[in-house]
Amino acid sequence: MAKLPDPIEWKPSPVEHIKIKSDFLRGTIKESLADETTGSISKDDTQLIKFHGSYQQTDRDLDAERKKQKLEPLFSFMIRARVAAGIATADQWLVFDRLAVQYGNGTMKLTTRQTFQWHGILKRNLKKTMQGINSTLVDTIAACGDVNRNVMGTSNEALSPLVPEVAAFAKKISDHLLPKTTAYHEIWLDKKLITEGQTDDEPLYGKTYLPRKFKIALAVPPYNDTDIFANDIGLIAIGEGKELKGFNVAIGGGMGMTFGNEETYPRLADIIGYVPKEDALKVIEEIVKVQRDYGNRENRKLSRLKYTVDRLGTEVFKQLVEERSGITLQPAIEYEFKQNGDVFGWMKAENNKWYLGLFVEHGRVKDVGDYKLKSALRDLARIKVCDFRLTGNQGLVLGRIDEPDKAAVEKILKKYNVYHLDKLSGLRKHAIACVALNTCTLAFAEAERYLPKLNTKIEAILKEVDLTNEDILIRMTGCPNGCGRPFLGEIGLVGRSLGKYNLYLGAGFSGERLNTLYKEMLDEQAILAELSEIIPKYAEERNKGERFGDFVVRKGIVKSGQTIKTI
Template sequence: MAAKPSGAEAIKSASAGLRGTIAEELAQADAPGGLSEAAYTLLKFHGTYEQFDRDTATARKQSGQDKDWQFMVRVRAPAGRLTAAQWLALDALADEDSDGTMRLTTRQGLQFHTVRRGKLTHCIASIEEALLTTMAACGDVARNITTSPAPRRDALHARLEREAFALSAALLPRTRAHHEIFLGGERVGEAEEEPLYGPTYLPRKFKTSLAHPADNTPDILSNDLGFIAQTDQAGEVTGWIVTIGGGMGMTHNKPATYPRLADPVTVIGPDEVEAMARAVLRLFRDHGDRSDRRHARLKYVVAERGVEWVRERLSEDLGRALPPAPPLPKLEVPELLGWHDQGDGRLWLGVPIPSGRIADRPGMRLRTALREAVARFGLDPIATPQQDLILSNVRPEDRTALEVLLRGHGIVLAEELSPLARWSLSCTALPTCGQALAEGERVHAPIVAQVQASLARHGLLDERISLRLTGCPNGCARPYAGEIGVVGRSPGIYALFVGGDFEGTRLSFPLVDKLRTEAVGATLDPLLARFASEREPGEAFGDFCHRQGPDALRALLTPAVAA
């Protein structure tokens, strides 16, 4: 007997193409309480999550007040590319509809937080007016397409960018519900045919990326679907290695859930990206688990059915026998922060954005600095998978003036940061994310400071090490694919993972199950000390931890630092 579909499946099935009662509920801007479960579920497809301020929830409840309800709104920006005009339009929305800040995501998108119900429609409509969209930025569909953010003016990077935009457009749902609800479109109220997704869309979210071996900044193997470019000597794409089955999410103490890196499955021709993506989506649509959302990701289909089964199903779908994939090439992660030559006579400047948060704070007016830089110099911003921002198309004669402008607002540029600070990620977590078990963004700086102090003690401050911090095991900041992963378990308590590689081709292993926030640096200190004294020539920290193994590393730990 087939398992009963989850509640989310029933909501999607009865939604009339993602419409449900969203419009009616949003019209009640001053209504008490949150939205219905159905509206909450369906709004994800439109790029927004209803949330509440978790910092104030207990006190408000004790005083008889409702929760402080608000929305997160996510912009879908293929390849992270934005024009100067689009950036300025989004910057204006930060004040009009949000909390005066914006946040770059690890999937090259951009988010607004604390958007009120009465402002939601205006916020989303304004994003659409800027020729962007929030549609399919969340939900059980193909999410934002990521790729190398480097604005190099060569054939390879132009192809990656072009494929990302084309794929993003091709995989959008067909429903007109988004236009009806948020853009004043004619109310049809009936579900359009969704030839790719079907009436219940996908079992869960679906993440896609394109990369080339010399630039794996998108962490391509952490995606459900990846395309790794094969090129000739001129840099023209001659084919793509297709990787399938990656995903970061897991649940603590649930061994049936786990992070996973994608497997290379097959190789395709240079013009077959869209056809393959559609075939993989159909495979997931038809074979993903629709009864248990914790088991509903494509990675479990691949893990349990095997690569050969996946290749056979795709071969049947496409009507031809697909060859096995060749061995993966060596993947590298280049430095994209700082100054670089674009290759067309102009420059780009990669600006570090701590935790991706674009805000004006005492001593560092980051949002103002970026707004003035984009407006004054006509720069096109690019969001990176590391939550940083590339300012592209800088005229060489404007280089000094741009630096003076940024530094005048207190902006810390890449050369002033340690490699650890440059290569650290964190999710938003508390106080807005409903999934957060512990802090993320708000403890990012102190945790980085702890580890930096330990690195300095052992002469390792210039060592390139990736650290990823998340407030829950869902893994939005890809903690299991870095060298150090810090994953929230409960307020002030984290699990510690080590042993992944900087290039994103090996997962970390759990080292400590429960660790206090203030003990992260002290726990890593003996590992870093041993690394400094016993590393092999050229060995990275993650490689050292992998070579030592969990038992040897645990023997170095001081029990008192654990919770």
């Protein structure tokens, strides 16, 4: 075996300097919170507060008018929780719901990373909201920032008897990779250092943490409902009967790119082998450490693990992990994924508990007209007959329901006009949209507020050719950073400017093939015109059981995008 490469000494980027001088993520956050002359925090603190689970944002709908009135932007904050595998109790749900009303914009967002977000928190209420979240034994540390973020895992126990152990392992990973700094507790929970002069130590991360964000997801075949190949580390659960034996390990996935910069690209993870479950945590830790030591700290656009893997080579990266961990990865074990969307409706698990998969349009928990989702879920939490399990597709599963309680659940859902899956098209059920405008600072275009309207118009095309019930994956984001995993949509729409989108086609239905750019800078009329040509062809010329993404590749409408590989 050839000599393995040494880590590179990078010229630190401005964000690296902020981390270096932050005193383990403290910065001047306390002082920024105390400054009543502005609704914002200092520039450096906007980077550091991400590690604490929050982003500073503005209401971009109002920016121009406020500027005209010589007012500063209407600053507010988004808070994101850390909830491994997305499982919350009824009591936690009630507190989260109350905080959304008391301090936020009245809604909760269920995210594509299987956790909760609160939007519209004013600076003066930021600390109180953080403390409210922590009162439920849930925190927000490491939900954002250059660290391992919320660990995803299949949460619906009716899908496989392996799910409980997989979800528990997701939490174990999350706890193991958690930053050790006490800054979070000091700033938000008013906890003091144990001894005067005590210093922090980050044995895993060091003073500069990781070069960029890091994402881990677990899935249980045949359901790739967490899109593991879009993650820095993807873990495919391998079982024998009801027993979890270990994981196939995939590395180097990531969705983000930058328009006009060919050095950036979406990428699916490579499978580098199999590891027994007792060795998995050590292998995961060493993958993180290799990224810590070899990742690009000079150019943040090239700092994700996928670029480190491509720069070093997958084989060399694997050798580094094996040498450091002392664990030799075994050949990957055969598996099969059939889909990466959610499963809806009632399902019974082997523990005789019932699970109900619910549709939550783009993850926004709110009441709209007669459709009172937020009220229904609040009432369900109050009677404490279920827990609440978020999915990686912005959906929700009501879990661990006893047979006698099913009727009570149905009654509440019907009272608020929620349980109507039979009225949803296959397109709408699986649609994903990021927050985008009006609060995301990176968005060029609408997504969450617009995709429901666009879907209605696409549904009219589908109805014409009797494809209303056909499951098709459509995903929309307001920018190319990929929060809604648009490059894994059979139809992907990525915002370029207000009202204009790049149209991507041809992803695989199970999340194992990227889509391909079809046409650029399309407005709504152009998007509908293109789909009005392609969808009828799909209806007439598809093979039996052929998915939309497979069809457009087979017919040469687009070339095949990247597919996963096993080394």
